[in-house]
Every structure is written in structure tokens, then in C-alpha cells.
């Protein structure tokens with residue numbers, strides 16, 4: 001966790017905004033990308049229990065930087081003639097710290113999804129899916145694909161452990177749509193020393209201010225520190241005080257960051 005995030009958390013705690021500003025742990029702003037390019041919809045705000053650690057990061061890891069990808073794993077989703085539904089392969093193994101591209105293709109005739117997490121939050125999530133079958137995930141650890149569609153998740157596995165991946169569309173898990181995901185110790189890793197975070201400023205124009213949700217829609221220049229091209233996106237603002245005085249049409253500079261997979265604005269000048 002860098003200094004910026006610590007500062008953001010400290011501000012939130014001090015302000016006692018446990019609800020509105022949220023500790024933000026359970027929702028993530030960035031969608032997994034599909035090839036149809038609906039990626040980067042931000043602002044998903046349902047609270048379902050992911051396996052999060054006390055810093056708010058998912059135990060299984062976080063969205064990875066494309067430039068850090070060291071290998072690509074292809075995963076197919078499909079129904080079988082005997083009525084079962086499967087992932088192929090149904091077993092995945094990664095090294096701690098590894099950044100991979102999970103390239104997914106739905107080869108079946110109905111929609112499927114891929115969600116990876118620790119077993120118990122995954123099961124909690126499954127229960128919510130049964131209650132709200134139309135619910136679509138927009139969390140970075142998941143992707144939903146229509147028949148014939150393909151997409152990908154770029155992920156960095158942060159901790160060793162036994163995890164699970166599954167399709168949580170009601171009935172699919174029971175039909176066999178699950179797999180084991182193991183993250184093992186990195187062998188002889190050369191871990192780069194943590195860089196000291198400096199504030200990286202990006203220019204942008206405010207398009208919308210949503211004070212109720214504590215969100216800003218910003219048409220931004222390329223965000224170098226997040227490796228993101230210029231586009232218009234919705235960002236979460238952990239410190240709601242920042243929103244004071246901001247109006248659509250203003251051109252300002254923003255400190256953007258990736259907070260456990262959620263894109264946030266930490267400072268504006």
C-alpha cells in the first residue's frame with residue numbers, strides 16, 4: 001500500500017465516513033474487459049463479500065498491469081452432452097506475485113461467467129446470485145461471457161493459498177462449473193523494492209459530479225501511473241470533501257490511483 005492510500009484511509013477514518021465514503025473494500029470500479037469493448041464501466045457498488053484482507057485488497061490479488069504479464073492461460077467454458085457444465089482446464093496453478101492474462105472463451109450455447117476468490121466469499125456470492133439471478137458481476141475478479149464471446153482478465157496473484165473459480169449463474173456450479181486455483185510460493189524471486197509513491201498528476205475535464213455516490217466523471221488525458229489511455233470514465237472519490245466546488249466543465253489536474261481494483265481520485269488541484 002502506498003502513502004497515498006494510507007493517507008486516503010486515514011482521512012476516511014478520521015472523518016468517520018464508514019458508510020458513505022466507505023472503506024470501499026467490497027466493490028471495485030473496473031470491469032473485466034470483453035472483446036466487445038464494454039470495459040471500463042466504473043461505479044459498481046453492490047457490497048458482496050469478497051475475500052478481502054484488512055487493507056481492503058482481495059486476498060487472491062488484484063488486477064494486473066498488462067506490461068507485467070508473463071504468461072497467458074486459455075480457459076474455455078462449455079456445456080457437455082451429458083448435461084454437465086465445465087471449465088477447461090478445471091485446475092489452475094500460479095506463483096505468488098505472478099501477473100497473468102486469463103484468456104476466456106465461452107464455447108457453449110448459454111451465458112457463463114468466471115469468478116475467482118476464496119471458497120467462502122465465493123459461496124456467499126453464489127447465494128446472492130441465487131437470490132438475484134439477473135445480477136451481473138462487474139468486479140475485476142470476474143467476467144461474464146455470452147455464447148461465442150471471449151474476454152480476458154489480467155491479474156496479479158498476491159498471496160499463496162488455495163482458491164477457487166466458478167460460474168455462479170444459478171445451477172451451473174452444481175452442474176460442475178468450478179475449479180481449483182492454487183497459488184504457490186515464488187521460487188527464487190527477485191522482488192523489486194517498493195517504489196516510493198510520488199503524486200502523479202493527470203489533466204482532465206470534469207463531465208459530471210455525483211456527490212451522492214461520491215463519484216466524478218472525468219474526460220482524462222492518458223493516466224501514466226495506471227497505464228491507461230485517454231478516455232471518459234467514472235471515478236470513485238474516497239474523500240468526499242474533494243468534491244466541494246467541483247463542477248462540470250472545469251479543467252483540473254487529478255491524482256488517480258488504483259485502490260484494490262477500483263479507480264479513484266485522491267487529489268484534485
Ligand SMILES: [Cu+2]
Nearest residue numbers: 112113167172
Ligand atoms: Cu455457467
